[in-house]
Amino acid sequence: xxxxxxxVKPALEPADRFKSLPVYTLARVLxxxxxxxxxxxxxxxxxxxxxxxxxxxxxIDTLKAALEDPKVQNHRYPSFNGLPExxxxxxxxxxxxxGVAVDPATETLACVGSKEGISxxxxxxxxxxxxxxxxxxxxxxxxxxxxxxxxxVVDVPLERAxxxxxxxxxxxxxxxxxxxxxxxxxxxxxxxxxETSTFYGDLMRFxxxxxxxxxxxxxxxxxxxxxxxxxxxxxxxxxxxxxxxxFHSFSKSYSMQGWRIGMATGNREVVQRMVRxxxxxxxxxxxxxxxxxxxVLNGPQDYVERVSAIYRRRRDVFLDAIRPLGYPxxxxxxxxxxxxxxxxxxxxxxxxTRELLEKTGVVVAPGSGFGRSGxxxxxxxxxxxxxxxxxxxxxMAKAGMKF
Numbered sequence: 001x002x003x004x005x006x007x008v009k010p011a012l013e014p015a016d017r018f019k020s021l022p023v024y025t026l027a028r029v030l031x032x033x034x035x036x037x038x039x040x041x042x043x044x045x046x047x048x049x050x051x052x053x054x055x056x057x058x059x060i061d062t063l064k065a066a067l068e069d070p071k072v073q074n075h076r077y078p079s080f081n082g083l084p085e086x087x088x089x090x091x092x093x094x095x096x097x098x099g100v101a102v103d104p105a106t107e108t109l110a111c112v113g114s115k116e117g118i119s120x121x122x123x124x125x126x127x128x129x130x131x132x133x134x135x136x137x138x139x140x141x142x143x144x145x146x147x148x149x150x151x152x153v154v155d156v157p158l159e160r161a162x163x164x165x166x167x168x169x170x171x172x173x174x175x176x177x178x179x180x181x182x183x184x185x186x187x188x189x190x191x192x193x194x195e196t197s198t199f200y201g202d203l204m205r206f207x208x209x210x211x212x213x214x215x216x217x218x219x220x221x222x223x224x225x226x227x228x229x230x231x232x233x234x235x236x237x238x239x240x241x242x243x244x245x246x247f248h249s250f251s252k253s254y255s256m257q258g259w260r261i262g263m264a265t266g267n268r269e270v271v272q273r274m275v276r277x278x279x280x281x282x283x284x285x286x287x288x289x290x291x292x293x294x295x296v297l298n299g300p301q302d303y304v305e306r307v308s309a310i311y312r313r314r315r316d317v318f319l320d321a322i323r324p325l326g327y328p329x330x331x332x333x334x335x336x337x338x339x340x341x342x343x344x345x346x347x348x349x350x351x352x353t354r355e356l357l358e359k360t361g362v363v364v365a366p367g368s369g370f371g372r373s374g375x376x377x378x379x380x381x382x383x384x385x386x387x388x389x390x391x392x393x394x395x396m397a398k399a400g401m402k403f
Contacts, residue, residue, distance in 0.1 A: 016150070017147065017148050017149075017150055020147045020150065021144060021147050021148065022143060022144060022147060024140065024144070024369070025140070025350070025365075025366055025368055025369030026047060026048065026140070026365050026366075026369050028350075029047055029350075029353055029354075029357070029363060029364075029365065029366065030047065030048075030363075032354060032357055033045060033047070033357065033363045036357060036358075036361060041361045042361055043357075043361045043362075043363060044360075044361060044362045044363065044384060044388050044391065044392045044395070045363045045383075045384070046362060046363055046364050046380045046381045046382070046383065046384060046389075046392060047363040047364055047365045047379075047381060048365070048381060048383070049189065049252070049336055049337065049379075049381045049383065050257060050381070050383050051251070051252060051255040051257060051307075051336065051383055052383050052384060052385075053255045053307055053310065054255065055254055055255045055256045055259070055296075056254055056296050056299070056303040058292075058295050058296055058299050058303075059254065059256060059259075059292040059293070059295065059296050060292070062291055062292040062295040062296075063288055063289065063291070063292040066287070066288035066291040066292065067288050072287075074286070074287040074288040074291065075287075075288075076287075077283055077284075078283060078284035078285055078286065078287045078290070079284050080275055080278050080279045080283065080284050081109050081110065081275045081278075081284065082108075082109060082110025082263075082284060082285065082290060083110070083287060083290045083291070083294070084104065084105075085290075085291075085294055086110055086290040086291075086293060086294045087104035087105070087108050087109075087110065088104045088294075089293075089294035089297040089298050090102065090104065090108045090263050090265060090297065091103070091104040091107075091108060092297070092298065093297045093298075094233070094235070094265060097221075097233070098232070098233040098235065098236050099236065100233060100235045100236055100239060101239070102235075102265055103268065106268040106271065106272065107241060107265060107266065107267075107268050107271055108263060108264065108265040108271065109263065109264045109265075109271050109274055109275060109278075110261065110262075110263060110284060110285050110290060111247070111261070111262040111263055111264050111285075112260045112261070112262070112282075112285055113249055113251060113257075113260045113261065113262045114217065114219055114247035114248065114249040114251075114262040114263075114264075115141045115145075115262075116260075116262070117247050117262060117263070117264040117274065118141060118142065118145055118215075118217075118247060119145050119148070120264075120274040120277045120278055120281070121215065121245060121264065121270070121274055122145050122146065122148075122149040122151065123148075123149055123277055124270075124273040124274055124276070124277045125180065125181070125213075125270070125273070126149045126150075126151045126180065126181075128149070128150035128151075129150065129151075129152055130151055130152065130180050131151070131152045131153075131154060131175065131178045131179040131180065132146060132151050132152070132153055132154070132179060132180060132181045132182070132183060133154050133156050133171065133175070133176070133179045133181065133182040133183065133212070134146065134153050134154065134155060134156060134182075134183050134371070135156045135157075135158055135166045135182070135183060135184050135185065136155050136156065136157060136158065136370065136371030136372060136373040136374065137158060137188070137190050137191055137367060137370035137371050137373050137374035137377070138183070138185060138188075138189070138370055138371050139185060139189045139190075139217065139219075139370075140369055140370060142183060143371060154171075154175050154179065155371060155372050155373060156171060156182070157372070157373040158188065158191060158193055158373060159373070163193070164188065164191050164193030165193065165195070165196070165199050166184070168202060168203065168206045173210075176206070176210040176212065177210055177211070179210070179212060180212070180213060181212065181213045181214070181215050182203070182206075182207065182212050182213075182214055182215070183214075183215040183217070184203065184214065184215070184216055184217070184234070185216075185217035185218075185219070186216075186217075186218070186231070187218075187220040187221065187223070187231055187333075187334035187335045188220075188335070189219065189220060189335060189337065189370075190337055190339055190365065190367070190370045190374065190377075190379035191337075191339040191377075192332030192333070192334060192335040192337050192338070192339055194229060194231065194333050194334050195231070195232060197232065200232060200234055200236070200237045201237055203234070203237070204234075204237045204238055207243055207244075208243070212243065213243045213244065213245070213267075213270075214234060214238070214243055214244040214245075215244075215245055215246075215247075216233070216234035216235075216244060216245070216246040216247070217246070217247045217248075218231060218233055218234075218246060218247070218248050219247065219248060219249045219251065219252055219253075219262075220252055220253075220334055220335040220336070221233070221248065221253070222252075222253040222301075222304040222308070223252060223253065223304070223307070223308050223311060223334055223335055223336060224308055224333065224334050225308065225311060225312045225315055225331070225332055225333055225334055225335070226331075226333035226334070229333045229334060231334060233246060234246055235265065235266065241266045241267045241268070242267070243267065244266045244267060245264055245265070245266035245267060245270050245271070246264070246265050246266050247262065247263070247264050248262060248263050248265070249261075249262035249263075250262060250293055250296070252335075252336065253304050254293075254296055254303060254304070255307065256293070256296075259289050259292070259293070260285070260289075261285050261289055261290065261293050311336050311382050313386060314382040314384075314385075314386055314389050315331060315332060315338065315382055316331070317386045317389050317390050317393075318338060318380065318382065318389040318390070318392065318393055319331060319338065320390075320393070321389070321390050321392070321393020321394055321396075321397070322340075322393040322396060322397070324397060325393075325396060325397055325401065325402045325403055326402055326403040327340055327341065327403045328341060328403065329341065336381060336382045336383060337379050337380060337381055337382065338379075338380040338382065339367075339377050339378075339379060339380075340364070340377060340378050340379075340380055341376060341377055341403070342367075342376060342377060342378060343401075343402065343403050348366070348368060348375065349366035349367040349368050349374070349375055349376060349377060349378050350366045350368055352366070352378060353365070353366040353378055355401075356378075356396070356399075356401060359395075359399040359401065360392070360395035360396055360398075360399045360401065361395065362392045362395055362396065364378040364379060364380050364381075365378060365379040365380075365381070366378055367379065
């Protein structure tokens with residue numbers, strides 16, 4: 001090398017936060033699924049919670065009108081925190097649905113789905129090494145987002161012995177005092193567990209006793225599969241929003257997952273920090289989408305009743321189809337999932353998932369992808385027709401996939 005030549009630049013190294021990112025477990029399953037499809041197999045995909053129903057017609061009609069409106073420039077940059085009308089619709093929905101008063105100017109924020117909101121919240125409030133209590137099994141985004149923010153996570157398991165609710169008394173006192181936040185999600189993805197008034201009351205007292213902030217995720221609150229069950233908001237128990245933030249999404253309630261819109265509601269200081277994070281990282285949500293979403297919030301809620309009834313029938317069809325196989329599973333009371341224990345012959349949920357795909361062409365999500373407490377289970381998404389769900393159970397029976 002001549003003296004005029006620069007030395008070869010070393011390869012660009014990834015950041016520590018990237019190195020700590022877990023491999024998304026379902027991605028491996030989807031690779032196997034795609035290979036089976038390439039081979040010509042008839043695959044029934046129950047792995048992803050991806051609703052297959054069309055959104056409310058009101059949302060579609062409002063979006064079209066907003067796109068074509070010559071008087072309102074919906075195509076310009078949107079505000080960071082969301083249209084005032086959208087935030088007012090959120091406040092109105094909270095009042096009607098839960099009896100909770102929300103200041104639309106300061107206590108709520110439009111998000112690009114709840115996943116983005118969770119990211120902004122964690123980045124705004126955690127330093128590397130700070131501790132979060134995370135109830136697992138959980139939505140995998142919490143695990144990945146915590147890794148990006150370099151958060152120290154303490155698992156709080158949801159177990160059948162405690163009704164799939166966290167045993168707050170089992171959390172070590174030193175960990176509770178060390179933690180900044182406890183994250184809960186009810187109705188729960190993936191387990192379909194539901195909250196109780198008693199638990200939320202206990203959680204509020206626990207948070208006060210240990211100076212904890214509560215992150216609540218109610219993405220499935222409208223999808224009741226049991227007519228006697230009606231989901232609650234944690235803000236009903238923290239009406240002053242002293243120590244809570246709550247996330248909700250249009251993805252499941254209104255089958256608008258591709259539209260990427262959700263909301264964060266709670267403590268005003270926390271919400272404003274999230275707005276500041278957002279203003280430095282991206283822009284707001286396309287205004288036409290916001291106008292469609294606020295129309296849905298302000299409109300009749302018969303859509304969620306109809307889709308809940310559809311998921312209820314699908315649940316029953318699938319459980320009837322696998323009943324002869326002996327799986328000990330109670331009918332879920334909410335969400336769009338069945339949380340299925342795996343047979344003891346399998347060493348892991350991933351092993352079961354792969355054999356199920358190989359033998360039957362049925363795709364499910366391995367429980368290990370939802371945190372440590374998810375091992376030993378698989379999640380079945382009720383996101384296909386009754387006929388296909390019945391066929392999935394019949395294929396399992398034909399392949400001898402007994403419990």
